[in-house]
Amino acid sequence: MNTTTKTRRRFDMESLIALVLRTGVTSSFVLILVGIVLTFLRHPELEEASGSAVSSWLTVGHLTSFPDLLKELAGLRGRAWTTLGLGLLILTPTVRVGVSILGFLRQSDRRFVAITLVVFTALLVSLFLGNATS
């Protein structure tokens, strides 16, 4: 197509962003699925469980400690792999904003470098705020 050849010559912001998103989405999807499959392989009893066993299964929290996460990943524990996938998915939009700062720098678009820098900072502030208040 005409438009793609025209934009390919210079630096292409769209392809960069699409690449970041595709990488984040694909790898988190695979990790999440691996985790779910591992959980059911490890716990065959889950296929038969009912009642209270199900409700307790619905409240197994994710891992908040990084060393524990590494240990469980190595032990092929399902929830650790799913947790890693979910963490990666949650990070993807933030990485996307960070990478677009670099993209606009490359295009020497100073106005948009400033705009994305402010957005990136605001994102970090709101994460900090939310963590402090709740």
Next chain:
Amino acid sequence: MTPLYLTLLTFAVSIFAGFLGSLLGLGGGLIVTPFLTLALGVDIRHAIAASIVAVIATSSGAAVAYVRDRMTNLRIAMFLELGTTSGAIAGALLATFVNERFLFVLFGLFLGISSIAMFRKRAQVGGGVIPPDSWADRLRLHSSYFDESLGREVRYRVTGTRLGLGLMVIAGIASGLLGIGSGALKVPAMDLAMRLPIKVSSATSNFMIGVTAAAGAGVYFLHGDIVPLVAGPVAAGVLVGATVGSKVLGKIQNQRLRSVLVAVLMLVAIQMCWKGLQG
């Protein structure tokens, strides 16, 4: 219900949520939260955490195709994110001082009026004369995209940039205060104030909601509220649905997309008013 059955059911429902969310630019939380709490009896905090993950999955999953196909206007999205992120911070700071129920009714009415205005626009083809806007010129927001249903490249000019930014601050405040996915307020703002083509509004809103949700999800993640065996199937299903949806958006007739959008926005408006009145 066995866990395996629950997982597969969650996965299937999430595919649908991701499909619809990616087409309308509203995120997948609309369906996921009620499904998890009402049908599965998941704790509300865990359900909200999972639905925020669903919003990120819808946004990122669909944006792969939307950005590549230039349906998302990246420059508009990043400029307007100034409004949504700063609004979200203001909303979080204000949260302790305001009456939540009153706000639900207020935003619900606001959304209801916007969707009626969107409905009345349905007969217009091409959008008429777009008033010049110096901000849109300076920020180089005008662009074009290839519309599959029309079979041609659609060039569009952008207007109302300042008004659009102001409305995004309000949308951000709403999401910070009420924790609602503010896609419902973003799409009408881009459609009515900035006069973007309906598919560009949807794809650009879809792109932006991931950023607002990411801040919220980070908090839930650090607090351990994301249940892997609930949020995992949700995220995986939504990613599948959003990927399929992103391939469909271009092919849909613009008028039909608008009708479905207006109908869903009306439902959200009624739900918000109801929530405020019920308490």
